[in-house]
Amino acid sequence: MGNKARIFIIGASGIIAQIVVFRELLVSFYGNELTLGIILAGWIAAELSGAFIFGKAADRIKEKAASFIALQAAYITGFFLSLYAARGLKSLFSLTAGEGAGVGLVLAVSLLAMLPVGLSHGALFACACSWRERIPSVYVWETIGTIAGSIILTYLFLPRLSSFQIFFLVSLANLAVCMVALRGARRSWSGYGAVFCLIFSSLLVFYAATGIPHGRLLKIQWPDTDLREYYNSPYGNIAVGEREGQYTFFYNGLPVLSAPGPDEFFIQEQAHLPLLFHPYPRDILVIGGGAGGLLYEAGRHPLRTIAYAEPDPFLIEVFRRHAAGAIEKELSDPRVRIVGTDARYFLRANAKAFDVVLINCGAPSVLSSNRFFTEEFFRLARMSLKPSGLLAFSLPGSPAYLSSELRDLNACISNALRRVFAYVRVLPAERNIFIASDDQQVLTADALLIEKRMQVRPVSIPLFTAAYLEHRFHPSHLGRYNTLMEKATGIINRDARPYAVFSALLWWNSKFSPSWKKVLEACGNLRFAWLLFFSAAAVLLLYPVLRLHPAPQRFAIGYSVATGGFFGMLIDLALIFVYQTGSGYLYRDMGVLVSTFMAGIAVGGIIGGSRLKNAAAKIKLLIGSEFISVLLCLIIGLLAGIPGSAIHRGFLLLLPLLFAAGLCTGIPFSLASGIFLTQTEGPGRVAGFLYSLDLLGSWVAGMTAGIFLLPVFGIGNACLLAALCKAGSLGLLVLFYSKFASQASG
Numbered sequence: 148m149g150n151k152a153r154i155f156i157i158g159a160s161g162i163i164a165q166i167v168v169f170r171e172l173l174v175s176f177y178g179n180e181l182t183l184g185i186i187l188a189g190w191i192a193a194e195l196s197g198a199f200i201f202g203k204a205a206d207r208i209k210e211k212a213a214s215f216i217a218l219q220a221a222y223i224t225g226f227f228l229s230l231y232a233a234r235g236l237k238s239l240f241s242l243t244a245g246e247g248a249g250v251g252l253v254l255a256v257s258l259l260a261m262l263p264v265g266l267s268h269g270a271l272f273a274c275a276c277s278w279r280e281r282i283p284s285v286y287v288w289e290t291i292g293t294i295a296g297s298i299i300l301t302y303l304f305l306p307r308l309s310s311f312q313i314f315f316l317v318s319l320a321n322l323a324v325c326m327v328a329l330r331g332a333r334r335s336w337s338g339y340g341a342v343f344c345l346i347f348s349s350l351l352v353f354y355a356a357t358g359i360p361h362g363r364l365l366k367i368q369w370p371d372t373d374l375r376e377y378y379n380s381p382y383g384n385i386a387v388g389e390r391e392g393q394y395t396f397f398y399n400g401l402p403v404l405s406a407p408g409p410d411e412f413f414i415q416e417q418a419h420l421p422l423l424f425h426p427y428p429r430d431i432l433v434i435g436g437g438a439g440g441l442l443y444e445a446g447r448h449p450l451r452t453i454a455y456a457e458p459d460p461f462l463i464e465v466f467r468r469h470a471a472g473a474i475e476k477e478l479s480d481p482r483v484r485i486v487g488t489d490a491r492y493f494l495r496a497n498a499k500a501f502d503v504v505l506i507n508c509g510a511p512s513v514l515s516s517n518r519f520f521t522e523e524f525f526r527l528a529r530m531s532l533k534p535s536g537l538l539a540f541s542l543p544g545s546p547a548y549l550s551s552e553l554r555d556l557n558a559c560i561s562n563a564l565r566r567v568f569a570y571v572r573v574l575p576a577e578r579n580i581f582i583a584s585d586d587q588q589v590l591t592a593d594a595l596l597i598e599k600r601m602q603v604r605p606v607s608i609p610l611f612t613a614a615y616l617e618h619r620f621h622p623s624h625l626g627r628y629n630t631l632m633e634k635a636t637g638i639i640n641r642d643a644r645p646y647a648v649f650s651a652l653l654w655w656n657s658k659f660s661p662s663w664k665k666v667l668e669a670c671g672n673l674r675f676a677w678l679l680f681f682s683a684a685a686v687l688l689l690y691p692v693l694r695l696h697p698a699p700q701r702f703a704i705g706y707s708v709a710t711g712g713f714f715g716m717l718i719d720l721a722l723i724f725v726y727q728t729g730s731g732y733l734y735r736d737m738g739v740l741v742s743t744f745m746a747g748i749a750v751g752g753i754i755g756g757s758r759l760k761n762a763a764a765k766i767k768l769l770i771g772s773e774f775i776s777v778l779l780c781l782i783i784g785l786l787a788g789i790p791g792s793a794i795h796r797g798f799l800l801l802l803p804l805l806f807a808a809g810l811c812t813g814i815p816f817s818l819a820s821g822i823f824l825t826q827t828e829g830p831g832r833v834a835g836f837l838y839s840l841d842l843l844g845s846w847v848a849g850m851t852a853g854i855f856l857l858p859v860f861g862i863g864n865a866c867l868l869a870a871l872c873k874a875g876s877l878g879l880l881v882l883f884y885s886k887f888a889s890q891a892s893g
Contacts, residue, residue: 150275151284151288152324153215153275153324153328154275154284154285154288154289154292155288155289155291155292155295156292156320156321156324157268157271157272157275157289157292158288158289158290158291158292158293158294158295158296159292159293159295159296159299159317159320160222160226160268160292160296160317160320160321161268161289161292161293161296162292162293162296162297162300162741162745163296163297163299163300163304163313163317164222164226164229164264164268164317165190165261165264165265166297166300166737167230167300167310167313167314168190168226168229168230168233168260168261168264169186169187169190170305170310170379170384171230171233171234171260171310172186172233172253172256172257172260173186173384173399173400174368174384174399174400175233175234175256175368175400185253185254185257185849185850185853185854186253186257186261187716187849187853188254188257188846188849188850189254189257189258189260189261189262189265190257190261190265191265191842191845191846191849192258192261192265192842192846193258193261193262193263193264193265193266193268193269194265194266194268194269194272194838194842195269195838195839195842195843195846196265196266196269197265197266197267197268197269197270197271197272197273198269198270198272198273198834198835198838198839198842199269199835199836199838199839200270200835201218201269201270201273201274201835202273202276202832202833202834202835202836202838202839212328212329212341213340213341214274214341215271215274215275215328216325216328216329216341216342216344216345217340217341217344218267218270218271218274219271219321219324219325219328219345219348220325220341220344220345220347220348221266221267221270221344221348222264222267222268222271222321223318223321223322223348223351223352224263224267224344224347224348224351225262225263225264225265225266225267225268226263226264226314226317226318227314227318227351227352227355227360228263228264229260229261229262229263229264229265230310230311230314230360230364231360231364232256232259232260232263233256233260234364234365234367234368235364235367252660269838269842272285272289272834272838273834273835273838275289276833276834285834286748286752286813286816286817286820287749287752287753287817290745290746290748290749290752290813291745291749293741293745294741294742294745294746294749297737297738297741297742297745298738298739298742300313300738301735301736301737301738301739302738304316305379306379306380309361309377309379310361311355311358311360311361312361314352314355315352315355315356318348318351318352318355319352322345322348322349322352325345329341329342329345365377369386369388371390372388372389372390372395373388373389373390374386374387374388375387375388375389375394375469376465376468376469378461378465380459380461380462382458382459382461382732382734382735383398383399383459383734384397384398384399384400385397385398385459385461385462385465386400387465387469392407393405393406393407394406394407394469394471396439396462396465396466396469398459398462403436403462403509404436404438404439404466405439406439406440406469406471406473406474407471407473407474411440411610412610413578414439414440414441414444415444415608415610415611416541416578416580416610417441417505417507417541417578417580418440418441418444418445418505419444419448419606419608419611420539420574420580420582420597421503421505421537421539421580421582422445422448422503423592423597423600423601423606424537424539424572424582424589424590424592424597425502425503425535425536425537425589426535426589426600427502428448428450428502428503429449429450429451429452429502430450430451430452430454430499430500430501430502431445431450431452431453431454431501431502431503431504431505432454432455432456432490432501432503432504432505432531433445433453433454433455433456433505433507434456434490434504434505434506434507434508434519435456435457435458435490435506435507435508435509435516435519436507436508436509437455437457437477437507438455438457438462438463438466438474438477438478439466439473439474440473440477441505441507442455442473442477442478442480442483443473443476443477443480445505446477446480446482446483447606448604448606449604450482451482452482452484453480453482453483453484454484454486454493454501455483455484455485455486456486456488456489456490456493457485457486458489458490458508458515458516458731460485460487463478463485466478489730489731489732490519491518491524491527491729491730491731492730494527494528494530494531495527497531499531500531500532500533500536501531501532501533501536502532502533502535502536502537503536503537503538503539504528504531504532504536504537504538504539505539505540506519506520506538506539506540507540507541508520508540510542510543510556510651511556511560511640511645511647511648511651512648512651512652512655513648514645514648514724514727514728514733515727515731515733517640517645517647517648517728518642518727518728518729518731519540520540520560520563520640520647521563521640521641521642521645521728522563522566522567522639522640522641522642522790523641523642523790523791523795524642525538525563525564525566525567525568525583526567526790529567529568529585532584532585534585534586535584535586535588535589536584536586537582537583537584537586537589537590538568538582538583538584539580539581539582539583540580540581541578541579541580541581542556542557542560542578542579542581543556543557543577543578543579543654544557544575544576544577544578544579544628545577546575546576546577546624546627547627548631549628549631549632550654550657551634552650552653552654552657552664552668553650553654554631554632554634554635555635555636555638555646555650555653556647556650556651556654557579557632557635558632558635558636558637558638559636559638559639559640559646559647559650560581560640560647561573561581561632562636562637562638562639562640563639563640563641564581564583566639567583568583568584568585569584569585569587570583570584570585570586570587570589570590571583571590572590573625573628574619574620574624574625575624575625575627575628576619576624579628593620594613594616594617594619594620597611597616597620598611598613598616641790641861642725642728642729642790642795643725643728643787643788643861643862643863644858644859644860644861644862645724645728645857645858646858646859648858649667649671649854649855649858649859652667652854653667653668653671667854667855670854670855670859671855671859673855673859675860675864678860678868679867679868679871682868682871682872683871686871686872686874686875686878687875689706689875689879690878690879690882693879693883699883700822703876703879703880703883704769704815704818704819704822704880705819705836705837705840706875706876706879707769707773707815707819707876707879707880708815708816708819708837708840708841708844709840709841709843709844710844710872710873710875710876711776711811711812711815711816711841711844711876712812712840712841712842712843712844712845712846712848713844713845713847713848713869713872714776714780714808714811714812714844714848714869714872714873715744715748715808715809715811715812715844715845715848716844716845716848716849716852717848717852717856717865717866717868717869718779718780718783718804718808718866718869719744719805719808720848720849720852720853720857721783721784721787721852721857721862721865721866722740722783722794722801722804722805722808723740724857724862725787725794725795725801725862726740726797726801728795729794729795729796729797730797739798739802740801740802740805743802743805743806743809744805744806744808744809745809746806746809747805747806747807747808747809747810747811747812747813748809748810748812748813749809749813750806750809750810750813751772751809751810751811751812751813751814751816751817752813752814752816752817753817754768754810754813754814754817755768755772755813755814755815755816755817755818755821765818765821765822766818766822766880768814768818769814769815769818769819769880770877770880770881772810772811772814772815772818773811773815773873773876773877773880774877775807775810775811776811776870776873776877777870777873777874777877779804779807779808779811780866780867780869780870780873781866781867781870782804783804783808783862783866784862784863784864784865784866784867784870785863786800787862787863787866788861788862788863816837816838816841819837820833820834820837852865856868
């Protein structure tokens with residue numbers, strides 16, 4: 148087995164371990180697409196440490212084969228420990244199923260979970276570079292392996308195998324690589340040590356094959372619950388627990404439905420109040436959360452059709468397999484038509500108009516649910532309503548006090564709703580019910596009219612007594628609500644600026660991590676103009692620093708690599724946000740997105756690693772790459788801010804942009820390694836140094852872009868900030884081009 152095959156397997160193994168541990172952490176701590184940046188930053192920090200630490204020693208190690216085998220064994224052991232930590236660390240903090248965790252805990256646990264596998268994988272990169280291979284070639288073949296690994300994982304492993312089964316198969320491939328590499332290991336103490344490490348990791352692999360770790364960790368994750376089903380759909384993780392005859396359905400670790408005893412108070416309010424506002428509803432659309440009672444309650448009205456769009460169709464299959472209470476009745480109702488596609492796609496293609504659209508996707512704490520609470524979606528829903536139709540949903544509230552984060556969560560969505568509909572009615576309570584319509588008459592219903600319509604239809608609702616209705620519609624509630632909302636934000640929740648997700652993150656941390664809530668709040672209060680000003684000032688300060696620096700070439704090119712990591716991660720996250728908001732199929736299509744970005748990096752690595760005649764030509768190519776990066780940031784920011792543009796409609800424009808972003812990320816790294824290797828440093832040290840800079844830039848983007856840059860300032864402004872960083876790098880290279888070329892040639 149040649150070096151390229153070894154490096155290919157390193158790349159494939161790395162992306163598989165990253166995504167598998169990534170998903171386990173999401174299930175354990177309910178991370179949304181914003182906290183994905185934190186979890187990813189944990190992986191990057193671990194990889195950075197491994198590449199940097201081992202890179203300093205790689206060139207001095209004589210026993211290359213033995214060190215490679217030991218690191219492969221460390222990767223296998225680290226993968227096992229990371230899986231165990233991702234599932235089991237939660238129990239150390241006494242968190243039960245459904246209980247949340249703040250940003251601080253997510254950050255600490257994700258770093259601890261990612262450290263064992265990420266540290267060893269980063270060291271493997273530096274080891275491969277020092278072992279009879281050129282750095283650009285290692286970079287390209289590792290990226291090709293990453294592409295293959297992401298596709299295999301997404302479309303072959305995840306739908307069929309558990310995490311430990313995936314670990315078993317990946318580890319077998321790595322063990323095969325080690326067995327071939329043993330032929331090149333010398334009979335020495337280091338060689339014997341490598342064999343011992345290999346034997347130990349092999350024992351872990353076959354222990355995982357028994358299924359014991361998987362079973363034990365499921366019991367830790369779901370204590371006091373008889374787990375009936377544990378299933379990975381292309382969209383997320385589905386688990387079904389049973390306790391004393393009560394079934395609880397979990398989605399990515401969060402409870403979404405209980406049967407046969409659901410929360411009847413919530414379901415009756417959510418179903419009946421909007422339907423009773425409408426004078427004569429016949430055709431309705433329910434988006435999310437219909438099974439388990441809502442469809443049944445809605446079906447008690449004299450409706451003609453009920454369209455039910457569930458974001459994850461695999462949930463419907465699980466509901467049918469564990470039908471209890473109202474689930475069996477409502478899914479077998481002939482009026483119910485289950486929509487087998489995303490609600491956004493359905494509304495664009497559907498020619499039929501509805502009387503009522505009910506959104507029951509919970510709080511918009513993740514992009515997959517927030518996409519049904521943006522101005523763009525409200526416009527789409529409005530086009531599918533009849534002239535007297537209405538749209539309704541509920542948000543978390545309080546009858547007496549709204550915290551600032553909960554107030555802003557309600558406000559930014561209300562602002563979006565009022566931008567689309569002529570009239571909006573709010574019924575404040577523990578759950579604030581929002582009803583919007585272009586027909587003012589529809590929203591004038593009061594307690595007496597609601598009671599009259601119940602008698603006419605007829606619909607008997609035990610909760611809706613005369614006293615309850617009088618209390619629910621009392622004007623004092625709305626007056627109190629309006630007073631509390633006076634200082635609310637004026638930001639509008641949009642596809643390209645999902646501010647509601649950030650507000651939900653603040654609200655979540657106010658309950659589970661108050662100290663981190665203050666940090667996030669400070670980030671949210673930043674003015675983008677000031678952030679842009681100070682960033683520009685920092686970039687300008689680099690010019691005098693470069694003049695005084697003893698090695699300006701290293702400084703400027705190293706800065707280009709670091710900003711390349713920042714640029715690549717931010718643009719990748721921005722385009723992932725765009726795709727998730729537009730389609731909702733991020734988890735299903737993650738392999739395609741990652742592979743396209745990585746393919747761009749691979750081609751960029753090939754271009755940057757090409758044998759150009761001199762260093763001046765390499766620097767010219769680097770300047771061209773930086774210029775394209777700036778343009779790309781501006782183009783993506785502009786397109787993302789245009790509602791309905793091609794970038795929001797699927798793969799057609801998104802994939803070329805992802806490929807181009809990868810291209811501009813891969814070129815600087817390969818060019819920099821070629822220029823640096825003209826000096827006296829060894830390949831292992833150069834690879835460790837440059838890879839660390841690249842990962843450092845990616846880490847900064849992961850910690851800032853996903854958490855507040857994208858949701859608070861919007862994709863357009865975040866891309867503008869990335870363009871500024873790359874413009875600074877471009878300016879450094881252009882201003883000192885002649886000096887760099889002469890130094891590099893000399």
